[in-house]
Amino acid sequence: MGLNGDEAAAYAAKQVNPDIVAAYPITPQTIIVERFSEYVADGEVDTEFVAVESEHSALSSCVGAAAAGGRAFTATAANGLALMWEITYIASSLRLPIVMAVANRALSGPINIHNDHSDTMGARDSGWIQIYCENSQEVYDACIEAWMMGEHPCVQLPVMVCLDGFTLSHTMENVLTLPDDVVQEFVGERQFIRVKGHAGETEFRLNVETPLTMGPLDLQDYYFEHKMQQVDAMNEALKAIPEVDAEYAKVSGRRYGFLHPYKMDDAEVALIGLGSAMGTVRYAVDELRDEGIKAGLIKMRVFRPFPEEELVKVVGDLPVLGVLEKAASFGAPGGPLYEEVKTVFYDRERKPLIADFIHGLGGRDTSPKMIKGVYKSLLDAKEKGKVSEKVSFVGVRE
């Protein structure tokens, strides 16, 4: 059916029929909560829609809901995510598998409503699984799979589904949807892990019969161990996500992975990146191939947990790798994705030359021509055997 990215997220949420959706309007996410409100108004879901007074309260309500044993969904963007910042860390440390769609938008200031990844990149250390989508189909699929990833007994973490503002959120595409009952069967009922509380063993939730104390004061003697459990949970997510992807492939026929390589087998230069720009890169790769240039692409779908081993495998003997990213880290050696990719290869014997290309801040358009220019500079690095400029800003006026 014809859906834009926001509608795809809302439609998936409808089919999942969570216990609560607590959300606050913010462009370019607003269509998600508008559509969902319509489902509620028309009685198509049993969900309680909580029209909160801020994003801080949106996520706080989701935390209360998920702690009480419910399934909780929310959506936000940019400044809304920034306002939630405090609670994003609390949601993950409480190990609550909330699902949140983020319509990626540039962070203020100056205020701007268009797409880049400064919002979710700012949340990369918050302990959430992060999935970046290329198109509305991926948004729909991720908004169903996310529940099973987050609720996996070895994982128990919240999940962010990231979709580029306007480029995806407001752009109509043909999306293959599943029947309601298939989605319902796929997500089933929320499963709880069992924990030992002070009143005895219980499911991990606010259980009236066997009370638990959640969110206690946790000082020098235990906090670190609890942080280690989050570290372990992310490592477990590296195993659980492919399991969920495999199960989802069985019901949908669509198979996802951490990374989606394109024409990488014989590539001499390649770009790695996140989100909708990868479609444009693929188009540029095809054109370059027609020109006889061995260009390739690695689309990164899962950024948290970071699929290190798989990245090394996909890169193989590639001589030059460019990182194309939509976030700057002021004062840092490079953008966030660049720094992580470089970290992965630092200790490897076989490693490509790596260069960073920051583009599209505040929704600035990145054309196929610009991307071909980026590939040209990668070819140049290959020829010279070194990267002349570590970090370049693409499409910005001097």
Place this chain on the structure above:
Amino acid sequence: MSDLTLREAAKKPDAISPGHRLCAGCDESIIARIVLKATRGPTIVTSATGCLEVATTIFPYSAWNLPWIHTAFENAAANASGIEATWKAMRKKGKGPLAKYETLDIVAFAGDGGTYDIGFQALSGALERGHDFTYVLMDNEAYMNTGIQRSGGTPFAASTTTSPAGRVIPGKREWKKPIDEIVIAHGIPYVATLSAAWPMDIMQKSRKAFEVDGPAFLHAIVPCARGWRYPPEKTIEVSRLAVQTCLFPLYECVLEEGRPVYKLSAGSTAIARRPESKKPVEEYLEMQGRFRHLFRPERRDDLIDEIQAWVDHKWQMLLEKVG
């Protein structure tokens, strides 16, 4: 509305175990314990960051015999909203762990910082949306957990670490924010004030708060021996004097046919009947170190009179509302 007897309350196990680390003489555990004596059955508690939270839950210990959650400072009302909405959704679906409970008493505890100041927005939102929960304001009139800083609930002239009584400025320069009136203006079904000196009144009001359909707001005066600078054994005496001086009148406000109907209760009813029994505010101020600068090194009659005039005015306004 069902009446709660002392016998029934005495038999009910305490929601908070002894051994928690609240200070000697702390009124928070007294109020929480009595409020939770009045629950009807299944109960979930959420606490804002503050003394009650840090002192009852130092991991791996917990004083709570009820399901309890803390997430942050400013969001107790939003947490409660989420819990309540989930319970409603599960009831509607007829499945999920909370589906079987016909009643669920959802209680949010927060201090004055978490209510008058940083949590004000979340509280107002939750009241406006009409969630069925009870919000208990533990008003010790300053940020006690971080070391006695002034809040919107700190009274005029009180010395705190961020409104110190200095050579030029005699403590806090602003009056206490009228939180009850602001809450009542939301048109919620039940608002009441509490003092530990009247425990049966607390239980009866708490039961009413749990029973009404929609949000209820309980505002407890919570003397803090450390922050108010009085000997810890005087907590109940201070709680009583706050009411007897009419600085903190006890009353309830019920919404009837869309109109707020005020009714005095416990100690305040007696004063309305016999106005001569109203004690001068000086008696209350004098026993607390936070007001010491009103008496030493020189007596500040100007400020004491100003406070007395403010209290008289507020009390008169309340009497007019009670009718």
